Amino acid sequence: MSQAPRQKVSRSFWIKLGLVPIGMFAFAFALVPLYSVLCDVTGLNGKTNGVSFDPVTEYEVDQNRKVKVDFLAATAAGFPVKFYPKIKNMEVIPGKMYTIKYIAENRSDTVITGQAVPSIAPGVAAQFFKKIECFCFTKQTFQPKDPMEMPVSFIVEPALDKSIANITLSYNFFRIKDAEKVKSSEHTAAKSVQPKSITVTKG
Amino acid sequence: MATTTSDIQDEIDAHGHGAHDDHHHGPAKGLMRWVKTTNHKDIGTLYLWFAFTMLLVGGAMAMVIRAELFQPGLQFVEPQFFNQMTTLHGLIMVFGAIMPAFVGLANWQIPLMIGAKDMALPRMNNWSFWILPFAGSMLLSTLFMEGGGPAFGWTFYAPLSTTFAPASTDFFIFAVHMLGFSSIMGAINVIATIMNMRAPDMKLMDMPLFVWTWLITAFLLIAAMPVLAGAVTMMLTDRNFGTSFFDAAGGGDPVMFQHIFWFFGHPEVYIMILPAFGIVSQIIPTFARKPLFGYSSMVYATASIALLSFVVWAHHMFLTGMPIAGQMYFMYATIMISVPTGVKVFNWVTTMWRGSLTFETPMKWAVAFVILFTIGGFSGLMLGVAPVDIQYHDTYFVVAHFHYVLVSGALFSIIAAVFYWLPKWCGRMYNEKLATIHFWWAIISVNILFFPQHFLGLAGMPRRIPDYSTQFADFNMISSIGGFAFGASFLLLTYIIVTAIRSGEKIEEDRVWESAKGLEWTVATPAPYHTFDEPPKKAQILSESSHIGEH
Ligand code: HEM
Ligand SMILES: [Cu+2]
Numbered sequence: 001m002s003q004a005p006r007q008k009v010s011r012s013f014w015i016k017l018g019l020v021p022i023g024m025f026a027f028a029f030a031l032v033p034l035y036s037v038l039c040d041v042t043g044l045n046g047k048t049n050g051v052s053f054d055p056v057t058e059y060e061v062d063q064n065r066k067v068k069v070d071f072l073a074a075t076a077a078g079f080p081v082k083f084y085p086k087i088k089n090m091e092v093i094p095g096k097m098y099t100i101k102y103i104a105e106n107r108s109d110t111v112i113t114g115q116a117v118p119s120i121a122p123g124v125a126a127q128f129f130k131k132i133e134c135f136c137f138t139k140q141t142f143q144p145k146d147p148m149e150m151p152v153s154f155i156v157e158p159a160l161d162k163s164i165a166n167i168t169l170s171y172n173f174f175r176i177k178d179a180e181k182v183k184s185s186e187h188t189a190a191k192s193v194q195p196k197s198i199t200v201t202k203g
Numbered sequence: 204m205a206t207t208t209s210d211i212q213d214e215i216d217a218h219g220h221g222a223h224d225d226h227h228h229g230p231a232k233g234l235m236r237w238v239k240t241t242n243h244k245d246i247g248t249l250y251l252w253f254a255f256t257m258l259l260v261g262g263a264m265a266m267v268i269r270a271e272l273f274q275p276g277l278q279f280v281e282p283q284f285f286n287q288m289t290t291l292h293g294l295i296m297v298f299g300a301i302m303p304a305f306v307g308l309a310n311w312q313i314p315l316m317i318g319a320k321d322m323a324l325p326r327m328n329n330w331s332f333w334i335l336p337f338a339g340s341m342l343l344s345t346l347f348m349e350g351g352g353p354a355f356g357w358t359f360y361a362p363l364s365t366t367f368a369p370a371s372t373d374f375f376i377f378a379v380h381m382l383g384f385s386s387i388m389g390a391i392n393v394i395a396t397i398m399n400m401r402a403p404d405m406k407l408m409d410m411p412l413f414v415w416t417w418l419i420t421a422f423l424l425i426a427a428m429p430v431l432a433g434a435v436t437m438m439l440t441d442r443n444f445g446t447s448f449f450d451a452a453g454g455g456d457p458v459m460f461q462h463i464f465w466f467f468g469h470p471e472v473y474i475m476i477l478p479a480f481g482i483v484s485q486i487i488p489t490f491a492r493k494p495l496f497g498y499s500s501m502v503y504a505t506a507s508i509a510l511l512s513f514v515v516w517a518h519h520m521f522l523t524g525m526p527i528a529g530q531m532y533f534m535y536a537t538i539m540i541s542v543p544t545g546v547k548v549f550n551w552v553t554t555m556w557r558g559s560l561t562f563e564t565p566m567k568w569a570v571a572f573v574i575l576f577t578i579g580g581f582s583g584l585m586l587g588v589a590p591v592d593i594q595y596h597d598t599y600f601v602v603a604h605f606h607y608v609l610v611s612g613a614l615f616s617i618i619a620a621v622f623y624w625l626p627k628w629c630g631r632m633y634n635e636k637l638a639t640i641h642f643w644w645a646i647i648s649v650n651i652l653f654f655p656q657h658f659l660g661l662a663g664m665p666r667r668i669p670d671y672s673t674q675f676a677d678f679n680m681i682s683s684i685g686g687f688a689f690g691a692s693f694l695l696l697t698y699i700i701v702t703a704i705r706s707g708e709k710i711e712e713d714r715v716w717e718s719a720k721g722l723e724w725t726v727a728t729p730a731p732y733h734t735f736d737e738p739p740k741k742a743q744i745l746s747e748s749s750h751i752g753e754h
Binding site for chain 1: 323324387391394395398399400425426427428429430432433434436437448451452453454456459462463466524525526
């Protein structure tokens, strides 16, 4: 009858229609790298480059302009390392290089490997905050009860918007599980020497 | 997919050959009729009863919430349980009540309104429904598991839903997967039906608005639901398989969860309102006895709302530390949505303007929809303004906003639709007097329930908290009283519907409402089990169109 051709749904129609949800499911996962790339390029979520910056250009330094930089440190749950900056903050002149130190002390009895993830607030400042040297570029291994000094060298670029007078640099240290498996087996002898002292870390 | 064409062929054969064969005319008997049915009307009925059951379950949870908030302090439930109630209330209402109810209406009405025999894929239709009771029970069963059900809110932000969630979260994830699967299959079916099964003489611009809005909704569904499925899949692997999509410790980012969620979430809110726009656009012309004003502008407005809904998601995230430029963009894009939305409200009002209005129950609900939905739209507009959202975000103002658009918007449109089409479905009339009492009862109580929540939010009362400081006490008590009254109104609604179906006054006329237009009114009352074995002809399609189209 007249409607007969219309009442059949062609195979290609189904395939096209089925591809939309499959494609959108894939798109959800594609959002993950897209998000990272976007944030890397723009520094939108405060993510800063994990690689060393090589200052090729000489900056024009305005001696009168000051930006206050705060240093924060945090450790993730299950990371028994006391971790703090040697100084809480400093005033910097954009264009000049500064070096500060973070201290980390493993309070447990095992070797711990961790990775520090840096973050800058406000997010828009991230692309103007350049690290020349940083312990966050590589994994760090902490021997038990052995305090370490870890330097960070950085430049705040003069191109930073004038309205920003305060930048916060914060690090969060996370444990890396895989790396430790190898290491901790090497150090099993040292393990039972002392009782756990994780909880004594003071603020 | 290969079974597709033969599936349809089966249906066509069954009807074509069985013209004089009783076997094919009525439904089968007994319980198996409902389990095995592939009839769009049966499946529509199943969806609607499922949605209604879930509405009562979710409503019971809301009663727990309002009882706890009746006074400051902790009275009835533990905070952890309170949070499970807000979470499951939201999930059940969105995925269990509103969405299945609209799919049920689509199943009943779309084939009737486009002159089709049935949905394009009747067997898949059966599957999409029967997944739902399993998904729903699984979701509810989490309440009885060790550690309790999900308590992280219906938006299940990571890491609350990954690192810090109870063990039952994996069941929640599986339930969401199933619900998503069901919706996607349902949406594919709707698209295929509308594009391929409608009467050959019906052009796209001849279609009634309910069909149009559902077509666009179905596209939103197949684009948005898979993203939700992706989000819960990432949660699942984060929780169980050592990935770290949302875990900063492994290089992930919890804020990214919010982006992915709201990329689904904002289109989702339009999934819950576009079919409502369609329903109201059917009802108002009938009782204003005038063609719908601005039919094609309605179609374009719906389409542009749908497209815009994909580019405004971060208005839910103004406080996540977005740069100013991002806030500005999402603010203006959000505010832009009110333009097509305004077009719609304007068209409804203009349709009523100087019409010969009568206010039968469906019309009462439709008019209430227009007024109350607009209030919700205005508060949405306020929330869309980034600088003021800093104050309103995560307060009861947001709760008031989305309940105005979802309860007095989406839900009221569903109630309107049921009163409008029920007489056609069952051949029986509901009790107009009781329905009027119920209407005023519900309308007054819903405003007592939700209007004070605006003030609570402006004064700074946070949402999802079982206790509050004493300055919020008065408005909360008023809101709770409204809540109990509104909850009780559903008992009367149940009574009205059940008595209408069982013993309502019989109706003889096909058209039920004297000036109703549309192909669904040309079939017998009550609607026979099989309709439109012969597609309607052009002349009939045109004379039944409720709009001045460009024919
Ligand atoms: C005029 C159009 C609308 C605008 C401008 C708008 C704007 C907004 C904004 C900005 C928020 C976020 C508030 C915050 O969390 O601080 C929001 C929340 C919400 N809106 Fe709308 N909205 C509109 C219409 C709708 C409609 C039609 C629905 C559903 C039918 C809806 C459902 C929701 C829901 C459920 C939430 C809360 C989500 C949550 O749980 O956090 N909105 N709206
Ligand atoms: Cu939104």
